[in-house]
Amino acid sequence: MDRGLDPSIALNLLENALRDLMEHAYAEQWGPSWLDKVSTQKQREVWADRAQAERDRIRKGVAAVSPVGLQYSNLYDLTAIAEKNWQPLASALGKSKDCLPLLRRADSLRNTVAHNRLLVAHERDLLSGIAGQIRNQVTIYMSNHDPAGDIYPRIEKLADSFGRIIRPSLDSPPSLTAEQVLHPGDVVEFTCFGTDPQDRSLAWELWKPKVRQPVPRATTNAGEEACLEWVVSEDDVQERCWIDIRMSAVGARHHRNGSLDGSGVFVYIVRPPRGAW
Template identity: 40%
Template sequence: MEIALRELVRQVLGPNWGEKRGAPDLERLREKQEEDRKRRDGAIVNDDLLAYTELHSLTQLIEKNWESFKPAFGDSARTKVFLGILADFRNPVAHSRQLLPFERELLSGAAGQLRNQVSLFLSRGDGPHRHYPSIESVTDSFGNLAGSFYDADAFHTGIRLHVGDRVAFHCMATDPRGRQVIWRLGIGTSTQHEEIATVAGVPAELTWEVEERHVGEKRWVRISATHTGRYHRRGDFDDERFFTYNVNPPIGD
């Protein structure tokens, strides 16, 4: 949910969001960014300070600049209730406390409502975002963010993998009609492609276990999202993201 709210803040308040009423302490965000860089040695750290804002800070920005966000959410009181539900359950989830069934349903309902409102606002007018799922983000276990189209050079991670490595992909998406999102993970070259994993739900995680047949340069990973309905934006899927990696041959070969 925080990913969707960050994108909304970016679109509504623009690049100077940090100067608006209710904005978090930017210096504190820079400190979090630096802590992240030190802690995640070997991973790519996000340069966007907005990526380090949490739900409380995003809620403050929305409430303190309500007139700017009103076109997205409509009713102020209802929006505060939904945001409050997210805040109430954020700490239990963060500390791995098991939610009760009715708590999970309440949290899912509030998050789903806000997510759909954000999605519809960002796709104002009658466009594909009003009818089909859209991928919000796909991030690999090294911290790379996937590209929105295939380009072996533009979205090359620069990472060299070895046979036996496992790469996880964390996936987020929204569907304006509330349908279940289906994810597919494919690996390929310029001439070959194989689908190796499928999972359903949001958020979702897909895993690639690197095998000998994947050895070579510029091996691309394609992650696509579709839904359970009959019609799709692009043939048999609705949105996609790409990464490119190199896979080293085993030692001695």
């Protein structure tokens, strides 16, 4: 019998939905300084430590960069922020007295999942249901802020392994120039997250210069993260190497822009192998 989403996937969906909603709604309410408004210095320091630990794990010797927004917050942080700053979220999530108990219950289950303990069947179903409900509410809200949002999927977040983030639904143009200097043999991982009002699967592609087909590809359910990996080669050597992440709905007859429903571009400096110039 179908027991719903895997608990770790459900938590990921729930946290990503809340982050996306908060970053959109709070920026509308308070402008660019919204993060300082809704979080404490101590919270931001903890998130910075988590970001640095991840960067140290992924790639040794890369200079630290400040985490963006709520990327390294967890459900406990997000629930506390929502409780203190509910009004901008109400259009999407409804009354706090109805939604906050669900978030608190999900957070209590998060502790079990985080310690690799199994949830019993009804807890698994409950967590999956809460995640699905919140994700759907956020998707509907965000779609209503997009004139074609009820037709096409939307990229909510693209992130590279240096902690840099593009949000094509919010950023214009959806591109970002990274400061890191790369060399052939380096590996960059991209995390991609999108939603679709029609709940279709999403196809993700990574395009790079001098290559006429995407390398690599991935397909996910809407609302789940996709991971793409770029292994830097000598063909990528140039001072502005554009890495284009593209997304489209699988099986759709129509797309937002040609054959695509969304894209974002990361720009890197790629130099020849050390000692080869």
